[in-house]
Amino acid sequence: MNSAAADIAKGLENIPIKYTVLSSIDGEKGKLYYVGYPIEELVEHSSYEEVCFLLLNARLPTKSELEETVKILIKERDLPSEVWKIVKSFPRNTPLISVLRAGVDLLALFDEEAEQNTPDARMSVAIRLISRIATFLAAAYRVRKGLEPITPSEDLPHAANFLYMATGRRPTPLESKIIDVAFMLHAEHELPASTTAALVVASTLSDLYSAVSAGIGALKGPLHGGANEKALEMLLEIGSPEKAEEYITKAIAAKQRIMGFGHRVYKNFDPRALILKKYLEELSKIRSDMSLLQIADSVEQVMAEKMRSKSIFPNIDLYSGPVFHLLGLEKELFTPIFAVARSVGWMAHVIEYWEDNRLIRPRAIYSGPPPRKYVPIEER
Incomplete structure (x- = not known):
């Protein structure tokens, strides 16, 4: 390996590439803020x-501004008729996250403002995409299940409407609150791989749809998305609280990753995990099914005994999977839901970056052979 490799910032870990007012993370204390608000x-x-207004405008809305935002989000929920037709033709064995990525590119074709680069157009496109990406995901999911897509509600809140369109059942007030909380918690988280991918694309002065598509592509990778699916699978495999210690002990001995634990930034509890755990408790009681919560508690206790010295704490994925599961959402939806909720964070960062845009163009340190003469194929 080239001795210059020591100069490489592998994975760009801890390398700042922009200033932001959108979110701040105190990893040592386990704190997360959106535009300064805990x-x-x-x-x-x-x-x-x-939260969408807050992230897109870097301030809280007035009452009238919030009412107008809600009104526009509801107005933009329905998909163009051509998209409703096309969504029914997508392959049903393709990963749903890939279908969602294709859906974003498809939606761009039917947005007359997609290529416009004015501040007003950007904001209009952002709100429209936030609204339509949720409708598209719910429709694509139902088509895969052999079910008819559901027309968006004109009175439910954004997240609750998604839950309704996906499951076909109007959510209760508690379910509506929980899915809303889950969307808020996933809306923004500084610069993970997906947001960085969106920024790289946006720095070329491409459009918001392309940036979101790039974010989804990055989120598809198992090192970024999919952890809550794996965490739920782990809890279901453990099966009962008393089996947690044996499972975790064997997994640690085999040097397997324990899903739902650890974070690149947090060296303490992920505050989002603490919040979702509380709502998982409420939902479990309403469902009269405490099993997943009890297993997660046991896993958390075992991990505290064995790994706390290494600052490995529960993260949001330990609880988001069980929450989605008890809301009636299947595992294949988990990562796409992440993308739908995070779409506002991706676009907020892009819009912020465009205020002082610079093409992101890093360098590589060459570590190959020295200059040499080409050898004709007959002489090799």
């Missing part, structure tokens, strides 16, 4: 719609 306060008092 995530705990937003979850308690706000809504996904208000």
Whole structure:
């Protein structure tokens, strides 16, 4: 290996590439803020719609501004008739996250403002895509299940409407609150791989749809998305609280990753995990099914005994999988839901970056052979 390899920032770990007002993470204390507001306060008092306005405008809306945002999100829910037809033709054995990525590119073709690069057009496109990407995912999911897509509601909140369109059942007030909280918690998280991918594309002055498509492509990778699916599978495989210690002990001995634990930034509890755990408790009681919560608690206790010295704490994925499961959502939806909720964060970062845009063009350190003469194929 080239001795210069020491100069490489592998994975760009801890390398700042932009200033942002959108979110800040205190990994040591386990704190997350959106535009300075603690995530705990937003979850308690706000809504996904208000968080969307907050991230896109870097401030909280007035009452009239929030009402207008909600009105536009509802107005934009329906898909163009051509898209409704095309969504029924997608292959049913393709990963749903890939279908969603194709859907974003498809939606771009039917948005007259997609290629416009004015501040007003960007905001209009962002709100439209936030609304339509949720409708598209729910429709694509139902088509895969052999079911008819459901027309969007004109009165349900954004996240609750998605739950309704996916399951075919109007959510209860508690279910509506929980899916709204889940969307808020997934809306923004600084610069993970997906947001960085979106920024790289946007830095070329491409469009918002292309940036979101890139974000989805990055999220598809198992090192970024899919952890909550694996965490749920782990809990189901363990099967009962008393089997947690044996399972975790064997997994650690085999040097297997324990899904739902650890984070590149948090060296303490992921605050999003603490919030979702509380709602998982409420949902489990309503469902009269405490099994997943009890197994997760046992896994958390075992991990605390064995791994706390290494600062490995529960993250959001440990609880988001069980929450989605109890809401009636299947595993193949988990990562696409992440993308739908995070779409606002991706676009907010892109719009912010465009205020002082610079093409992202890193360098590579050459580590191959020195210059040499080409050898004709007859002489090789």
